[in-house]
Amino acid sequence: MRTWNTVAIIGVGLIGGSIGLALRTRNLANRVVGIGRRQESLATALGVGAITEATTEIAPGVADADLIVVATPVGQIVEHVRQAAAACPARALLTDAGSTKGEIVAALSQALAPSARFIGSHPIAGGEKQGPAEARPDLFVERLVVLTPTAATPPEVEAAVTEFWESLGARTRRLSPEEHDRQLACSSHVPHLVAAMLAQATDRAALPFTGTGFRDTTRVAAGDPELWTQILLANRGPVLAALAPFEAALGAVRDALEHSDARALRQALQEAKNKRDAVGS
Numbered sequence: 193m194r195t196w197n198t199v200a201i202i203g204v205g206l207i208g209g210s211i212g213l214a215l216r217t218r219n220l221a222n223r224v225v226g227i228g229r230r231q232e233s234l235a236t237a238l239g240v241g242a243i244t245e246a247t248t249e250i251a252p253g254v255a256d257a258d259l260i261v262v263a264t265p266v267g268q269i270v271e272h273v274r275q276a277a278a279a280c281p282a283r284a285l286l287t288d289a290g291s292t293k294g295e296i297v298a299a300l301s302q303a304l305a306p307s308a309r310f311i312g313s314h315p316i317a318g319g320e321k322q323g324p325a326e327a328r329p330d331l332f333v334e335r336l337v338v339l340t341p342t343a344a345t346p347p348e349v350e351a352a353v354t355e356f357w358e359s360l361g362a363r364t365r366r367l368s369p370e371e372h373d374r375q376l377a378c379s380s381h382v383p384h385l386v387a388a389m390l391a392q393a394t395d396r397a398a399l400p401f402t403g404t405g406f407r408d409t410t411r412v413a414a415g416d417p418e419l420w421t422q423i424l425l426a427n428r429g430p431v432l433a434a435l436a437p438f439e440a441a442l443g444a445v446r447d448a449l450e451h452s453d454a455r456a457l458r459q460a461l462q463e464a465k466n467k468r469d470a471v472g473s
Contacts, residue, residue, distance in 0.1 A: 193359040194352075198223040200257040200280075202250060202272050204237040206318050207289045208263035209327030212242035214360040217329040227253035237324040251279035259356060261313075262288040267422040270299045277308045286310040287353050291376065292426040293340045293369035301342065309349045312340035312369060315362065316380070320414040333361035340369040377430035382438060384420060385431070388413040 199215055201208040204226040215221040226243035227250055228234050234246035247253045254260050254276045262272045269290045277286055286309060290296050297312045304310055317335040319326075337357040341350045354364050367375070391413040394406070424431055441460065448456040 193218075193220060194355060195219070196221040196258045198225060198256045198258055200225045200227060200254045200260045200276070201243065202227045202253070202260065202262045202276060203264035203268075204228050204234065204243060204246075204324050205263065206322050206324070206326045207315060207331075208261065209237050209240065209242040209324035210317075210329065210331035211261055211263065211289075211360065212237065213240070213327050213329035214332060216241060216244075218359065220359055223256075225253050225257065233324060237327075240324055240327060242324050242327050250275045254280040254284065257281065257284050260284055260286045262286070262290075265419050265422050266290045266292050266296065266426050269296050270303060273300055273310060274303045277304050277310065282307065284309065285349060285352055285356075287313045287356075289313060289315055291380065291423045293338075293372045295426050297340055297342060297369040301344065306344070309346065311345050311349050311353050312372075313353060313357065314338045314340070314372065314376070315357065316376075317362075320412050322416055322419075330361065332357070335362050337362040337364050338367050338372050339364055340367055340372050342369070373427050373430045374433075377427055377434040381424060381427055381431050382434045384412050384415065385424065385435075386438065387411070388415075388420070 196215070199212075199221045201212055201224065204212065208226070212224045212226065215224055223245065224243045226234055226237045226246045227248070228237075228246070229248060231248065234243075234248070237243045238246055250272065257276075257280050260276045260280055262269050262276065264272050269288045273286055273288060280286070288296065290312070291314060293312045293314060300310060300312075315332055315335060315337045317331050339350060339354060339357075350366075357364050387410045391410040394402075445457065445460050447453075448460065
């Protein structure tokens with residue numbers, strides 16, 4: 193596996209911090225520069241060993257970088273990639289870790305010079321807890337990372353960034369930005385929204401009586417509301433499309449309950465079980 197001289201990570205939270213820890217644990221980078229807005233968060237990243245040095249300025253942070261990973265919230269990624277591309281060496285590779293890809297990739301295709309060596313990425317990893325204190329060096333092991341090249345992406349850039357993610361233990365898959373957003377709307381964004389609205393709709397008086405079922409079902413609802421507002425709005429079209437079959441399924445179950453239709457209810461529950469079992473633990 194390739195060893196990087198300098199990797200710059202913009203946004204050293206759970207994902208960015210875990211990238212840094214994985215690089216350092218696996219001896220894949222000589223320097224890991226953390227770039228962020230808050231000194232406190234950068235100090236935590238240094239303390240847990242996720243980065244070797246820190247700065248609050250993008251330009252000096254990427255000045256010697258061979259690889260730059262932008263792991264900030266989706267609403268900030270385009271501007272951070274643009275700033276990094278303007279200040280980094282011509283040889284540097286750039287990627288991101290955003291949960292949406294269509295708007296980001298389209299905007300950067302206009303904002304970046306043709307020589308910029310960027311490819312979109314999305315590691316499907318993480319959780320409801322945020323910040324570098326939650327970072328883990330094994331976060332990406334056997335987790336899927338989707339890469340979203342376009343017709344303009346140089347093959348060597350795709351190959352190098354694919355190798356980077358796989359060196360952290362991840363599996364990789366290639367999708368167009370648009371297909372990524374359609375699939376993630378179904379597999380991640382709508383499930384988060386449903387879990388959040390289930391928690392929001394639950395009567396507070398019932399909370400003392402919740403058990404593991406409620407906690408497991410609504411776990412992701414503890415995620416950062418600002419972060420998820422950005423994700424849901426950035427992927428608004430596919431999320432709305434993916435909500436339609438959920439609304440239809442919920443309506444069918446409600447109808448089965450109203451008519452005491454055990455057969456229809458059992459069939460819906462069995463189909464749900466079959467799909468959940470197919471995912472595994």
